[in-house]
Amino acid sequence: MAHSAGAGDALDAQWQRVRARLRVSFGDAAFNSWLKPVVLADEGLAQDGDVHLAVPTRFMRDWVANHYSERLREIWRLENASVRRVVIHVRPTGATQPPQAKVAPLGDSLPVAGRPPMADRMAAAGLQVREMDDVERELSAPLDPRFTFDSFITGKSNELARAAALRVAESPTVTYNPLFLYGGVGLGKTHLMHAIGWHIRQRFPERRVVYLSAEKFMYQFIRALRFKDTMAFKEQFRSVDVLMIDDIQFIAGKESTQEEFFHTFNALCDQNRQIIVSGDRSPSDLEGIEERMRSRLGWGLVADIHPTDFELRLSILQAKAEKNGLSNIPQEVLEFLARRITSNVRELEGALNRISAYASLVGKPVTVTSAQEVLQDLLRANDRKVTIEEIQKRVAEHYSIRFADMHSPRRARAVARPRQVAMYLAKQLTSRSLPEIGRKFGGRDHTTVMHAVRKIEELREIDAAFAEDIDLLRRKLEG
Template sequence: MTGQHDDPIELAWESIRAGLRRDCGARTFDNWLKPARLAGFDDEDGTVRVALPSEFMANWVDTHYSERLLHAWRAHLPQVRRVVVLAGSEAPKPVLFAIDPAEPAEAAIVEGAPAEADEAEAGGIEGIQLEARYTFDSFVIGKPNEVAYNAARTVAEGGALTFNPLFLHGSTGLGKTHLMHAMGHEYRRRHPRSKIVYMSAEKFMFEFVSALRAKNTHGFKQRLRSADLLMIDDVQFIAGKDSTQEEFFHTMNEIISAGKRLVITADRSPQDLEGIESRILSRLSWGLVADVNPADFELRLNIIARKLETMPHVNVPQEVQLFLAKRIASNVRELEGALNRVVAYAMLSNRPIDIAFVEETLTDVLRAHQRRITIDEIQRKVSDHYRIRQSEMTSARRAREVARPRQIAMYLAKQLTPRSLPEIGRRFGGRDHTTVIHAVRQIEKLRKADAELDADVRLLLRQLEA
């Protein structure tokens, strides 16, 4: 590790800054890129570290300019291989996971430096940076993800396991990657001498094929099977790859038989994975299968609130938070990206954040999310769920088995449609708006007291918003 900045590095940085100011414009540069400082260069693995004053600014620059920064650095210094954007004047060095059979297990996780990059590359697997912001503390918990969160914590704490492997599944942007990084951080904190391996299934396949060609499969197997915690992301990518699946199956068996920890993620449950051998699916189902469901309205609102805690200088009114949580329901990543965009544009244009500004700033995002849920659709979905005729929604019957689903449908109509209370009442057999108010209040009250009813409402919300 170089102890001080070499002149070529400083010169390159000054030239890159000038280029960014020219290409991005003075306002963007002054607000976001000018505060960046060169925090270090590691000539052993070619990592440049750039620091910004706050986590919010670092996240924004990392999202919008990390690729451009890397290209700019490589144009000046081809030996640069990675640019890491950090927060704070005393920004922590990134954690790298590396696998190196020549080193003892405790040397397999290195903080702030590459783990023998040349040897790791020779073995076909390179260290993977762990995102500092993806921790259990920064993960917002709600009903849709609490089982996955608790299972991940159990794995990371290192005590006795009643399940192995842990299989997490869910659509993109819901938090699977966050949980895997959090497990790595926590397991490393509790077991600093352990070896952790985290890689994508695609990388697993690529490295295995490379090892076959190099006639070095023994080295590949040893590197993975010596891990204390092995995490494989997006296992669906090995579908149809027979030789890779064969090796994957034996790796799973070795890890589990040795009492070590295995975590695997996919975009769907084991039963829904196609092109994967039945013996692998059986092994995956043998442990704990936990789904990471789409965030409901309450969880989305909590995510926004948690994100705003890192932006104390930003004023985002409550009505704007409610608007964003209601309108952007696809995934957490897109919700956070939309919030970052709104805050960044407000800072750049020096405008207050209100709903009109959000609609102007997020025109394309909101248009993509604009799916008009109808009262008829709500009535049909609730009727199917409770096995009653849809005509009962507008009937005069007041029997409990009909009245309760009708109240839930009114509640959902108030939550998911722009219709007024009188309009909703008319669509439910010409009922008065006070009946709708009573139904909404009753379901809100019951959701707090009746776990089964709350679960029903959450399921219906997810189905209608999907």
């Protein structure tokens, strides 16, 4: 041993004072990110004047050595004049099992009432993955163990997106870069991203996987700017093997964040690292995103998730009822829910949970009538909830024009007429005022909307085929 027990106690006390000075010198943010994990190594202070420290990863050792070693040595010498230099080792913490044998806590160590801890939920889902390293733990949001490929119900509306996600997750090399998933709220984008993360962590445990929302990416960047630590931010994000960014539309209009994401994107692509992005619309239709960024996002494979049809909604309900042991819910009730709740899968599953809780708490059998009573607010919302964006998207698809043409200044008849149809349907199917509708169509005046409504009404009167076309669009939007 390099020192006796008494000398060791003195060295421990010196190390605690060194840590306190480091926190004062570099601030809480840098200390917590890079210096807090540093520990005094078993070798302690050797006779040659080398003080030995340890960190859990090679990346952290390199960062601490490059950015803090000189200050570390200076502070140590203030505490102990015999210190000649600081030596940093890589010593993974915890048991000596291979990485893939460990189960990650994934940021869910605090118990939640009525809910098993994350490790138990992972075990129940059959997920055994290595523990996250420091960069993953610092950057990544937790992955939900319920969201795997096995639990994703596939139908015509989402089969391409699932197949593309599985291909990316199973491939040892980068196949599509980036993979861009898009669709409306609650249709399964986040589920597929979590499934990709779990699959890669199981199949390729050596790959560093980071999943986070675009909002969190922005806040991480703002924090780095605030604490003048942008180099650490860049190094962290550019050291990952798989970067997954959810809800990219959040950074629309945020120029500095887009700039940083653009450079991170390019750096990872240059290193042949996988990027997966999700959004609420296709890259070409993202508003407030720079053209060069939209171009990059469309480089790889773009896969959309369409609204669910009746058969897929019923399959999802049946699978969830079977998994949760809800045999007390009759088939006709499941069919009723699948017909009436068309907005998104989250609301559909929430409705099933509500009527299941009703049956359990009240002790009455579940019927279509009781389901209508329990879910009357949700059913009302689904009956009336048609958004202008949905109208624009459906009309654009119907007339084979771009979604962006709904907002563009183009006046060509092939574009202007579908735009007028969308304005007319927005007036008929939503409660929005004429000025509000005009703003949704590229900031147009309310008189433009009035003109469009009158024009479509006139055409309906004189052209039966056109009227039938409008009625078809209306039925699709309503049901």
